[in-house]
Every structure is written in structure tokens, then in C-alpha cells.
Amino acid sequence: MKTPIETRQLPMPNDAPKRIEYSTCYMCACRCGIKVTFEGAKLRFIQGNRDHPVNRGVLCAKGSAGIMKQLSPAKLTKPLKRRAGTERGAGIFDEIEWDEALAIVEARLRKIRDTDPRKLAFFTGRDQMQALTGLWAQQYGTPNWAAHGGFCSVNMAAAGLYTIGYSFWEFGAPDWDQTRYFVLWGVAEDHASNPIKIGLDKLKRRGAKFVSINPVRTGYSAIADEWIAVRPGTDGLLALAIVNVLLTDGTIDYAFLARYTNAPWLVICDPGAADDGLFARDHERRPIVHDEVGGTLTGAVTFDTKPALFGTFTLADGRLAKTSLSLAAERYLNPQYAPENVAARCGVDAATIRRLAREMAKVAFEETITLPIEWTDAWGHVHDSVTGRPVAMYAMRGISAHSNGFHTCRALHFVQMLLGALDGPGNFRARAPFPKPAPPRQLPATAPAHPRAPLAGSPLGFPMRPEDLAIDADGTPKRIDKAFSWQAPLAAHGMMHMVIANAVAGDPYPIDTLMLFMANMAWNSSMNTAGTRDMLRAKDANGEYRIPFIIVADAFRSETVGFADLVLPDTTYLERYDAISLLDRPISEADTIADAIRHPLMPPDRDVRPWQDVLVELASRLGFSAFVNPNGTRKFADYRDFIVRYEKSPGIGFLGGWRGADGKSALVGAPNPRQWEAYIANKSFFEFHLPPALQYYRFANRRYLEFAKKAGFIADIEPIVMQIWSEPLQTFRLAGLQQYAGPRPADAADRERLVKYFDPLPFWYPPLESQDRADDAYPLHAITQRPMVMYHSWDSQNAWLRQIIADNYLYMNVQTAAAAGLADEDWIWVESAHSRLRCRLKTMQGCEPNTVWTWNAIAKQPGAWGLAADAPEATTAFLLNHLIAEHLPGGAGKFSNSDPVTGQAAWFDLRVRVTKCAAGESGVSPAIESLPVQDAPARLRWGNP
Amino acid sequence: MHAALSVILFTVLSGMGLGAFAIVAADELARTFSARADALAPWNVAGAIALALVIAGLCFSTLHLANPKNAWRSAARFRTSWLSREAVFAVAFLATAAAFLGARWMGVAAGARVVLAVLTVGLAWVVIVCTAMIYASLKPIRAWHTWRVPLNYLLLAHASGAVLIVAILDGTAIAMQPLRMLAAGLLLVAALAKWEYRRYLAGDQRRVTLESALGVAHGVRGAGAPATVAARLLDVGHSRGTFLTREFVVTPTPVRQQAAVIAMWLGVYVLQLLWLWQGTRNPIAAALAIVVLLSGLLAERWLFFVEARHTVRLYHGERRV
Amino acid sequence: MKLGLVIDLDTCVGCHACATACKEWNGASAISGPLTDDSPYGADPTGVWFNRVRHYEVGEFPGCKTINFPMSCLHCEDAACVSVCPTGASYKREDGIVLVDQDRCMGCNLCAWACPYGARELDPASGTMKKCTLCVDRIYDQSLPVEEREPACVLACPTHARHFGDFDDPQSKVSQLTASRNGFGLLGELDYKPVNRYLPPRTPPQAASPAPAVASEGALARLIARARAAITG
Numbered sequence A: 001m002k003t004p005i006e007t008r009q010l011p012m013p014n015d016a017p018k019r020i021e022y023s024t025c026y027m028c029a030c031r032c033g034i035k036v037t038f039e040g041a042k043l044r045f046i047q048g049n050r051d052h053p054v055n056r057g058v059l060c061a062k063g064s065a066g067i068m069k070q071l072s073p074a075k076l077t078k079p080l081k082r083r084a085g086t087e088r089g090a091g092i093f094d095e096i097e098w099d100e101a102l103a104i105v106e107a108r109l110r111k112i113r114d115t116d117p118r119k120l121a122f123f124t125g126r127d128q129m130q131a132l133t134g135l136w137a138q139q140y141g142t143p144n145w146a147a148h149g150g151f152c153s154v155n156m157a158a159a160g161l162y163t164i165g166y167s168f169w170e171f172g173a174p175d176w177d178q179t180r181y182f183v184l185w186g187v188a189e190d191h192a193s194n195p196i197k198i199g200l201d202k203l204k205r206r207g208a209k210f211v212s213i214n215p216v217r218t219g220y221s222a223i224a225d226e227w228i229a230v231r232p233g234t235d236g237l238l239a240l241a242i243v244n245v246l247l248t249d250g251t252i253d254y255a256f257l258a259r260y261t262n263a264p265w266l267v268i269c270d271p272g273a274a275d276d277g278l279f280a281r282d283h284e285r286r287p288i289v290h291d292e293v294g295g296t297l298t299g300a301v302t303f304d305t306k307p308a309l310f311g312t313f314t315l316a317d318g319r320l321a322k323t324s325l326s327l328a329a330e331r332y333l334n335p336q337y338a339p340e341n342v343a344a345r346c347g348v349d350a351a352t353i354r355r356l357a358r359e360m361a362k363v364a365f366e367e368t369i370t371l372p373i374e375w376t377d378a379w380g381h382v383h384d385s386v387t388g389r390p391v392a393m394y395a396m397r398g399i400s401a402h403s404n405g406f407h408t409c410r411a412l413h414f415v416q417m418l419l420g421a422l423d424g425p426g427n428f429r430a431r432a433p434f435p436k437p438a439p440p441r442q443l444p445a446t447a448p449a450h451p452r453a454p455l456a457g458s459p460l461g462f463p464m465r466p467e468d469l470a471i472d473a474d475g476t477p478k479r480i481d482k483a484f485s486w487q488a489p490l491a492a493h494g495m496m497h498m499v500i501a502n503a504v505a506g507d508p509y510p511i512d513t514l515m516l517f518m519a520n521m522a523w524n525s526s527m528n529t530a531g532t533r534d535m536l537r538a539k540d541a542n543g544e545y546r547i548p549f550i551i552v553a554d555a556f557r558s559e560t561v562g563f564a565d566l567v568l569p570d571t572t573y574l575e576r577y578d579a580i581s582l583l584d585r586p587i588s589e590a591d592t593i594a595d596a597i598r599h600p601l602m603p604p605d606r607d608v609r610p611w612q613d614v615l616v617e618l619a620s621r622l623g624f625s626a627f628v629n630p631n632g633t634r635k636f637a638d639y640r641d642f643i644v645r646y647e648k649s650p651g652i653g654f655l656g657g658w659r660g661a662d663g664k665s666a667l668v669g670a671p672n673p674r675q676w677e678a679y680i681a682n683k684s685f686f687e688f689h690l691p692p693a694l695q696y697y698r699f700a701n702r703r704y705l706e707f708a709k710k711a712g713f714i715a716d717i718e719p720i721v722m723q724i725w726s727e728p729l730q731t732f733r734l735a736g737l738q739q740y741a742g743p744r745p746a747d748a749a750d751r752e753r754l755v756k757y758f759d760p761l762p763f764w765y766p767p768l769e770s771q772d773r774a775d776d777a778y779p780l781h782a783i784t785q786r787p788m789v790m791y792h793s794w795d796s797q798n799a800w801l802r803q804i805i806a807d808n809y810l811y812m813n814v815q816t817a818a819a820a821g822l823a824d825e826d827w828i829w830v831e832s833a834h835s836r837l838r839c840r841l842k843t844m845q846g847c848e849p850n851t852v853w854t855w856n857a858i859a860k861q862p863g864a865w866g867l868a869a870d871a872p873e874a875t876t877a878f879l880l881n882h883l884i885a886e887h888l889p890g891g892a893g894k895f896s897n898s899d900p901v902t903g904q905a906a907w908f909d910l911r912v913r914v915t916k917c918a919a920g921e922s923g924v925s926p927a928i929e930s931l932p933v934q935d936a937p938a939r940l941r942w943g944n945p
Numbered sequence B: 001m002h003a004a005l006s007v008i009l010f011t012v013l014s015g016m017g018l019g020a021f022a023i024v025a026a027d028e029l030a031r032t033f034s035a036r037a038d039a040l041a042p043w044n045v046a047g048a049i050a051l052a053l054v055i056a057g058l059c060f061s062t063l064h065l066a067n068p069k070n071a072w073r074s075a076a077r078f079r080t081s082w083l084s085r086e087a088v089f090a091v092a093f094l095a096t097a098a099a100f101l102g103a104r105w106m107g108v109a110a111g112a113r114v115v116l117a118v119l120t121v122g123l124a125w126v127v128i129v130c131t132a133m134i135y136a137s138l139k140p141i142r143a144w145h146t147w148r149v150p151l152n153y154l155l156l157a158h159a160s161g162a163v164l165i166v167a168i169l170d171g172t173a174i175a176m177q178p179l180r181m182l183a184a185g186l187l188l189v190a191a192l193a194k195w196e197y198r199r200y201l202a203g204d205q206r207r208v209t210l211e212s213a214l215g216v217a218h219g220v221r222g223a224g225a226p227a228t229v230a231a232r233l234l235d236v237g238h239s240r241g242t243f244l245t246r247e248f249v250v251t252p253t254p255v256r257q258q259a260a261v262i263a264m265w266l267g268v269y270v271l272q273l274l275w276l277w278q279g280t281r282n283p284i285a286a287a288l289a290i291v292v293l294l295s296g297l298l299a300e301r302w303l304f305f306v307e308a309r310h311t312v313r314l315y316h317g318e319r320r321v
Numbered sequence C: 001m002k003l004g005l006v007i008d009l010d011t012c013v014g015c016h017a018c019a020t021a022c023k024e025w026n027g028a029s030a031i032s033g034p035l036t037d038d039s040p041y042g043a044d045p046t047g048v049w050f051n052r053v054r055h056y057e058v059g060e061f062p063g064c065k066t067i068n069f070p071m072s073c074l075h076c077e078d079a080a081c082v083s084v085c086p087t088g089a090s091y092k093r094e095d096g097i098v099l100v101d102q103d104r105c106m107g108c109n110l111c112a113w114a115c116p117y118g119a120r121e122l123d124p125a126s127g128t129m130k131k132c133t134l135c136v137d138r139i140y141d142q143s144l145p146v147e148e149r150e151p152a153c154v155l156a157c158p159t160h161a162r163h164f165g166d167f168d169d170p171q172s173k174v175s176q177l178t179a180s181r182n183g184f185g186l187l188g189e190l191d192y193k194p195v196n197r198y199l200p201p202r203t204p205p206q207a208a209s210p211a212p213a214v215a216s217e218g219a220l221a222r223l224i225a226r227a228r229a230a231i232t233g
Ligand SMILES: Nc1nc2c(c(=O)[nH]1)N[C@H]1C(S)=C(S)[C@@H](COP(=O)(O)OP(=O)(O)OC[C@H]3O[C@@H](n4cnc5c(=O)[nH]c(N)nc54)[C@H](O)[C@@H]3O)O[C@H]1N2
Pocket: A028, A029, A126, A152, A153, A185, A186, A187, A188, A189, A190, A191, A193, A213, A214, A215, A216, A230, A231, A232, A233, A234, A235, A395, A396, A397, A398, A399, A402, A783, A784, A785, A786, A787, A788, A789, A790, A791, A792, A853, A908
């Protein structure tokens, strides 16, 4: 029976005048463009900006719930000072005025700067303004600055930048429009949150194959055409088995390897010598290759050189040398890398590994794309077309958050090189300002010449050899986090996760003030969370806090705010100016160079200030050279003014759009006083489309390289050669072997690690935590995933999003659970070698049998985030971080639980055992004390006219 | 389904009242066509009590509305909505029933009384059926979408009504045997119907599976895909309750369910039959019988709701409903 | 007209964007907003949603498939939710959209009981029943740019798994997709004739026919030979 039809008058919509503004979302780091509609003064609707290069009009769950973030009861409202007599961490504060707050900070920071600037440690979390905070730290003169990279995904950045000149994470993207075969390694959500979703849809429409390699089948993996349930920490082995198949079949891109990689470079084979394993170079320090045509050894490689990919040759000095690729082939053809011999360990059968390798080879070499685009290579040779081997890969924290992630990521890049599948049509492609030389020519600056002077450069960089480390003559680390020390030589993004532990231990030295911006270090961003919280409260013999002063700049009542001595309340993303700069993590896509802004859409209803303005204010008061005129007067009125007028180098500032006095030049040009207005008029972003001739093979695309030099992306116009054999790694290995003519570690344990882990070729080793313990003691791998609707700790305050996830379980494979006599909803003990916690279990099919997992950062401290003390987040949800130790068992706390090469936090190395709770045992443990609970509405009727 | 006390009280009380009143009206007919001449007054009292029960029930029903100020609109969809029909006929019933009682009181001419009696009986039955059809018309609830529901409602209304009348007239001079027989008879038939209904509930007829609810009954990939595969809920998409879980995903604890089943069989059927069978006149026993009957009926009606499984439960993880 | 949605289970990653975008648009909509949230920061967060995304698994490890499953009103042709409504608050429009007239609803829940799909939710504050409006106040709004006259959930969906259109028009995107991808309706056995259609996951592209096994012996020699040929040849 069809339902009868009726016609009725609909209620009249709100007729208040509409105001439409464009800005950039900040509910996560993806930085999508948003279109914001106001009805009168009321925030009505936030949607995607259709023109924006990042999200092309779509918006994720978090972005669409931005209004609830704006309404959060956890918003900070005034500067806060820890009440005299109350303990740090109790979260009891007195509200103070901004004048007083700034005066306190200024006095303290000035004193430190005048005496020992290292004693200020300034660390920032998942923020989007490292260009400014980095500049600020450098100008202050402290080496103790870094952002979240060290505990996030520096393994991807370092492996990529040392190997191919760009990288996974925010420095490259798959060619969604042209790839025919896409392999996703260890990604649940990523920063390119919307771009990946948009891209996966494109793949599916085109019928390209999508393979997801992931122990858990949710989210992206749910829609994969093929799901490979790899065992955590074994991807490196899987990738090298794929290499083994490609080499055995001989299905590799010989020309690509010969021209664009260091495959033909000759490596000195002189065991025991100081230069063993380094490249043989000519008098101009150019690496030598063997020219197959002339049969000569030469450093002068031209377009016509036909370098031998394989072979052993005798150098002028009579010593033997082999090509990089010979050394690689000899290693990976070894049966230990044959699919049959890795299958059991990876949990992937040999036939599948072979098929994957061959499917990639088939697509790369039989479904080759040719585009009629004329381009000029680095040697000036003009090609009338661009070829693409349409296999693309993308990888993130499933790879990086393991202590073998650096080498695993290098192995992935090696597969891409063998297939000739980099930065061509259909490949994983660079996002401007990348590619840069592998690695970028920037060394970590460590100390100012004298107090009150800036550091020579950024505190972070890319060491090429032991001389570049941040250590004293006796090997003592110069940085509080021990980045660029023998324990983590290539810690290119610092090691934020070690700052608190080291500072409290006074190792390598005590600090005075810890300044945290946008980092929830007292909770989800630390390992050993309960222990870290005790450290933050730890006092010395005479009752002084071991970290004397903690400044927290946050917008909301996080767990870390509770530990602050001074809280500087920030604005929200709808209330301030922001520059999403090319000097920072780019939002560029492969074909378009882009940056963007935020601008105030509504006035703050609280006594808060944009942190950017606060930084500029402090920089001016403290007289940083870049922020004051020669006569000492302040240069910039505020952040808005700074962004317009500051120039990193002539013509290059934070924003690339509408430069030049007339606003007509792109990327480079004099400051434009009306630049903000220009951005706002253009929907708050700037886009520069690369002409086709500049879009591909940019590592060796002459006209692109020339363009990139002009734009200030790179220093000189030279081909960027991809590094199969990594000389920087070898120099550190030589130091470990005591052969290196330069700094060498005194400690045997350091030497051993260098020898073992600084292999110049990608290799696989079991994650460190697994090495020290028999598998059966802690049989399960324990990992986390990003929920698509939550951004780390800060969406539990969102009234809509928390209805979707306010609680988490430990997920386990159905069969594994059955075998252990466990069932859904059971309360269980999850025990690691470090600690144990209590939570509830859920079973699922789509989970690798040796793996358990949960959603990241769902649990909250009672009273934090404006939530009631009995909120699920505080009563039944659990934080896996409690189980993760910040130090490795061996080495007496000397080595952090990180990748030995980059210092990347090894979150996913965690091994656990799971047992059923005794009858009656329930509720989360460890229990965390409550912060003062804020009053929040019992009912929301948002939108009520 | 969530069992709202207001709805339980409504259906139980109005059902009993309607059943009882139907019998009172039927008695009127019996008198006209037989030579019976026992006192009218006690019967009228019974009728008045029955009417009161119906009114009480209807009052309870409005407590179930989240927005009662619009209750007056509830007759609007008479053409399609059993709830509209129930509302309309309930009012009609109240009017005729009142008229009928009045007529008897004032000793109006027999002819008019008969007409009113016939009307009242008819309306009582229609109202009972409308109430039952509100549930029986709901396809998503297998336990309700069956002819068994109106049948059980009719039988229980009359059986409980008959018991009520026996209890009321128990203290009078009226000859009780035939009434006891009637009540017992109705109870036995009702018990039979209930037993058959519960067999249906336990059985497999017209069950719906999660796989068909998700459209994967023939494999995930639609046409020409692998054979049937089992589906299971991974995550329901909300951490705490929703309107749907509160309304549809309530499951009684086995203990309470068993207790209710026993209370129903004893309270509504067994004990009543015993009481009717033992025949001695005792006002306390009579009152007790009604209390026991009501509690039995409350248990019966509670089960009617909590044992009913809505298809929405499939989407919340139940494999079959 | 028969307006409705197509939801593509092949690309839905279960991100809940459609659900929150829906809450955002309709919360402040004159049709049936606000959508009350109770205990928003408390122990039992709950609220009125028109669109909920659930997640299921089909089959067994390792052959299992995870399916993300968004559900909102399917705007049935035989909408019992409307016929059972005593007050006439629930009604079906000429364009097929099923709506609840907030001024007439008495909050009896009967329509919610009559809906097999759980598409209706009672707002405890207004005491009225609420449901997906198919964003009737967007799709006809002349003041919006043409390309934005679409439901909020469709605009937001990052994988473009949601499509809006007229199923009576065989040329419409929704009709075409339904035809070409075997779109199906839910719970056909109940015969509500739901308008919304779901597209089943696509059959994966054909895998490469694995090349014949290659002996690992002499691999290096072969490689060197091929390399020389490739470089010099
Ligand atoms: N919604 C949302 N988006 C976010 C964030 C958020 O909190 N919420 N955070 C942002 C940040 S800071 C970051 S760093 C990115 C991170 O984005 P992702 O890289 O997606 O980070 P994770 O969610 O940790 O995903 C790790 C994935 O790797 C898998 N995995 C774990 N171990 C292994 C392994 O050994 N091998 C393989 N192959 N897979 C493995 C896990 O199952 C999981 O699916 O996301 C960013 N985007």
C-alpha cells in the first residue's frame, strides 16, 4: 500500500542576515579549507571549501563538529597561576591578569637567557606553527626545542629525506589520479585525513587495486581490495622479501636505478679502513662510477654515461670497490629473504608475498603510463614524454612507531626505487617544498656564541657524519632530549618524549623552565603516563621541584594544564590569525604548491590571547635580534604584522601568496602590507599550479630545480640522487667500529648499537622490546589506532564526537580469545614488562591473531576536558600508554624506547599478556586522581532559536 | 521492547473493564431473551466498576505520551491508524456504555436498552481489537505481527472481565454457578491461546537475520558473490545509550523473565481456576482473587513487551529476531 | 518524484562525517532542530541523531570483510511510520520525503515502533519525534549555490560514498548507480519499499596472473646480464 501524499507548509527558516567566511580547519593537522556560515552573530554551519586544494569541499566528522569544540566547557578563560601552597598537578589555580602573567614569563626567561639559555626547554606538540616556534627558540638561543616529530613519525621523515629527498608523512602524496596499484602500509587515518579518503574513492572508481597492509581491518583497510594481516613490526622483512622476488625475477627499472639513484656508485671495500663502506670519490669529491662504454672509472657523470649497475672494480689506489646495487643484490638475494623464509615471521604466506611483488612488477612494467609532456632532465637532456610506472605506496605510523621503523621505511623506498616508481605519473610524489637533497643540507645548531645571541641556525637538522652530532668532546649530549647523541644520532625532529624524564633526572643537565605548547605530555603524549605524572611532581632533597617551573600554553583544560605553574590561555581556531606556511609542514599537493591562513571569524568571549601574539610579544620584550630594530625598538606590532613583514631571506616570508608591494608576485617578493586581505579575498588559501613540465621527476628535472632554487626551496641546482647505500649511516657504523677518523663513542653499548643499526643498506631486525624478551612471556603485540572521529586527547570535550566514542575496549582476534578462554565484555588485566592495567575485552575477526589493539587517547583524567568525574572516559576507558616504558630494559635506563637511528618513539613495539580478571575485579586501573571538576550543562539544545 | 508501566496498566485495566462491561451488556440481552429476573442493581454496580476501569486505563495511556498537549489530535488518522481508531471508538464506547447504564438505572423501555446493549458489546469488542491491532499491525515486531495478538487480547479481556464480575457479584444473592462456569471456560480458552502464542514465540516462523538486514545474505559483494557468510556487529557507533537502545534493545534477565512467566500462569489462570472451582463465597478471597489476577495480568503484559524483538535489534548486533 | 540517497558500501570508511554534518545542519534547522543532547559532558552522553554509522564484520579471519554501515531514514514508499501516526504529524510529501510535523506530534512513539530501520528518534526535550528530513531546507533553497543544494551528509562525505537524487528519473545519478552497481534496499521481506539504496562492495580488480616461478639459483648472474643489456643496449 503506497503511503498517501500530503502537501504542507514548512516552518520558515531563520531569516537573520547570513555572513559567509572562509578559513582553515584546526580540528586536526590536515588543515582543510572551511566555509563558515553565520546567521546574525550565531555560528550556523561549518562545511568544506569546494575550492580548497586539501579537501575539495568535503569535511570529516571532526571538522563538522567544530561548533561543539567552540562551545566546549573546557575552554580556558583567563591566565592561571598555581595557587601558592597547592601541589603541582592538583590543578588549583588563581586567575591573574595578562600583564602579570607576561611579566612573570618575561622576568624568568630573561634571567635564563642571560645566564644559560639551555635551561629553557621549549617543546610543542601536534601544532602547525613550527616555523615560528623554531625561529623563536633559535632566536632565544636554546637548543632545547622540538615539536612532536620525535614521538610522531620522524622515522618516515628521516628515512625518506636521507633516501629519496622527500618522504611519507606530510612531505609526499600518492598520485591518486593515475596510480593503478596502491599499497598502504600501516595507516589508519593519517594527517592527509581527507585527501586519503578522497583518493581511495578515486582509485575505486578507476578500478585501480588497493592493498592495505595492516594487522587490523577497520577504516581504510575495511574497503581495501586486499587486506594483508601482517604481524606488527615485520613489514621490513615483508618488503625485503618483495625485493628478493623482484631481484630474482629481474623485474626492476635498470635505467631509473642507473640515472636517478646511487646504485652505480662505487663503495670502497676495504675492511678495517677508515673509509671502508664510503663512496669512492674523484679529486672533486664526486662519487665514482664505472662507465660501461669507455670501461673507465669516472666521477664526471653526464647524460651519456652508461654506469655499471653491478660489478666489482679496482680503484686507482688499487683497492676494490663494488657498486651499491651489487652490495644490495648480494644481500637480498640471500635465501634468508626468500618469501618462504619470512612467511612464518610476517604471518603472510610465501605465495601471497610473491604475488604481491609480481602484481607490482606487472603494473609497473606492463601498464606503464606515457604522458606527452616535454621536460628537461638535470643534465639538460630534453625528453618528449614522461613515463610513469603506476605503482604508488603510502606508509605511516604502522611503520614509523616501531624501533625498526627507519630501516623498514628505507626498505619501502628501496622497493619504490627498484620499480622506478617515484615522483613519476601514478607514483608516490613529492609535495613542495620537497624534494630536497638527500638528506637536506641543514645541520643541527647547538649553542649560541654567547648568551643573548641566537643559535647559528635551527636546533634541528640532518647530521651527515659523527662530527655533526650535538655532543661535547666527552660525548655528553648537548640537548636535554639527547637528540643527535650517540643514542639517537639522526634524531632529526628531536625526542620530545624523553624531555621530562631527562630533565627530572638532571641528565645530561637540569633545566629551569619547561614551556609546553599544544602538547599533552601529562597524558596521551607520554610513555609511562602514570610515572611521567609523578616525575612532573618530583622534588629534590630541599623540596624544590626537579623541573622548577612549567609554563603551559593551551586553549583547553587538558591533563597537562593541571601540572602547570603558569597557564597562558590561547584562542580557538575561529578566533585568531594563523599562517599555514611553506616554511612549516606544507599543505601542497603534488602538482600544486599551496599555503593558507586562518583569520578571526568571531571575537573571543574570554580573556585569552593568541599564542602567536604572545610569542611575538615576548620576543620583542626580550629583544630577539630578528624582532627588534637596531635601535632596540620592537619591529612587529603583533603576529599579523610579523607575518606580513618578516623575511627569512630577501623576498621569502611565511606566506607565499600575493607578495610584492603590488601583491602580484608568487612565492618570492617583497612584503605586501595587504597580504592578509588578499588571502581573505581568496578564501584564505594560496595555490600555485606547477606547469606540466615541472610536475614529474622533480629530483632530476632541470627546470623544476631552477624554479625550486628561485622559490628558496633548495640551495643549488643539482640532481637529487636517491640513496640506496647510505654513506651517512656508514660513517656512524665506522665510528662504532672504532675505524672512523673522527668522534667515536667511548661506551661499548653505544658502539654495539652503531655497528648493529647503522647498516648502510635497509635491513630488518625484531623491534627492540621483542629482542630482550622471549615471545611467550608477553605473546601479544599491543598497538593503537586513531579513531577517525577523535583527534588525540582533544575531542572528548566535543559533545557530539564523544557520543560516538567515549569509551574503549581492547580488541582481540576471535580465535585467540577463544583459545585463552576470554569473551566479549570480560574485564581483563593487560600486562607488559613495565606495568599492568585493567580494561574490557572485545573480540573481532579482522585482527591479526598475535595482535591486540585499542583506540588511541580515549581515556581521560577525571575532571579534565570539562567532563564529569564519572564520565566513561574517566571510569571505563583506558590509556595504553601506562604500559609503555620510556626506557629500554637493557642499558640501565641509558637507551630510550625508541628507534636507535632516529630516536622515534617506539609506541607500537609494546608486548603484553592478557589474563581474565578475578570475579568481582572491575573498573579501570591504574586509577588517576581527579582534577577539580568544572560545571558543564546537563542538556544541550544547540541551534535552539 | 521497553515495557512502559503506563501502557501496561492501560491495556490491562481497560481490557478487563471492556471485557467485564461486555458481559454486563450481554447479561441485558440474556434477560430479554430468557425468563431470568434476579436483581439488576449488583449488575449495574459491576458495570459501573468496569466503566471506571476503562476510564482509569485511558487516563494511564496518556501518561505514556511525551507531548500530551497534542493528544487531542490523535483521531486525525482514522483511515490508517489503529491508534486513531482506538481513540475514536474508546470515546464512542464510553458514551454508549454510560448511556446503557443510565438507561438500566432509570428503567428505560426494554427495546432501547437492548439496542444500547448490542452497541456497547460491539464497541467494547472493537476497542479491544483496535488496541490489539496497534501492536499486531507492526511488521518490524515478529512477536506482535500476528492474528494471535488480537485473539489473546479479546480472550484475556473477557476472561479477566468475567472473573471480575464473579468477584463483584460474589457477595450477592445471585446464583454464581453459571457465571463461574463462564469465567472458567473463558480462562481455559485464553490459557490455550496463550500456550499456542508462546509456542509461536519460541518457534522459527518469519524470523529475520542480521545478514538480510545488512544485505549480505548472499555474500558481501552483491550479485554473483560468495555464498552466505555470517555477519557480526563490530561497533555500534555510540558508546552509551540512544533512544533506539532504550526503546528497542531492552532484554529482561532470564530470572525476571522466568518469574514473570510463572506469575502469569499462576495469577491469570491456575489460581483463578482453583478459586472459581472451590466455589465457597468469601469477600476476602474474592478481593484477593482480583489482586492476584491483576498482578498476573501485569506480568503477562510485561512479557508481551519485553519478549517482543524489534528488527532494529539486528542493527545493534542481534543475529536473528 | 522519489528523492533519496545512495550509499556506497565499497567506499564508506565509516568516518561518521555524514552523521556529524547531519547533526550540525539539522540541529539549527527550523524543520526539526534543535536535536537535544543529554549528559553532553557527563556519564551517559546521548542525543538525537538522524544518521548513525555502525560497523560490522562479515566472514571469518583471514577472509573477513569489515563493512561500515551508515543508516538514516530510507524514505520508504510504503511508510508504515506515516500510516500508524494517529495525529497526522508524520506525513509523506509529493517528492517522497517523509517528515514529522513538530507542531502536531504527541510523542507516542508508535511511528518509531513501525520503522524497521531505527530511523526515528524521540527528542526528550520537545517530546516530539524527529528524523532525517533529507535536508529539505537545503535541497530547494534558492539562496544556496546550485552545487550546494544537497543534503549536508552528502556534501561532507570524504569518500563520496553518498549520493542524492530522484529515483523516479532513470537518468539521475542515483538511478544509474543503482542500476550499474546492483544497488539494494534493506529488509525487503518487510515490504516497506525503502527508497534509499546501498551499493555492495565492488569485486576487486583481477590480480595479475603470477609469472612462472623463477629459479633463485643464478639470479645474480641473470640480473647482471640484464642490467648490462639494459644500460648499454
Ligand atoms: N582522526 C584523527 N586523525 C589524526 C590523528 C588523530 O588523533 N585522529 N592524529 C594525527 C597524527 S599526530 C598522526 S601522527 C597521524 C597518524 O596517522 P596513522 O599513521 O594512521 O596513525 P595510527 O592511527 O597510529 O595508525 C597506525 C596504523 O598502523 C597499524 N599498525 C600498527 N603496527 C603496525 C605494523 O607493524 N605494520 C603495519 N603494516 N601496520 C601497523 C595500526 O593497526 C593502525 O592502523 O594521524 C593524524 N591524523
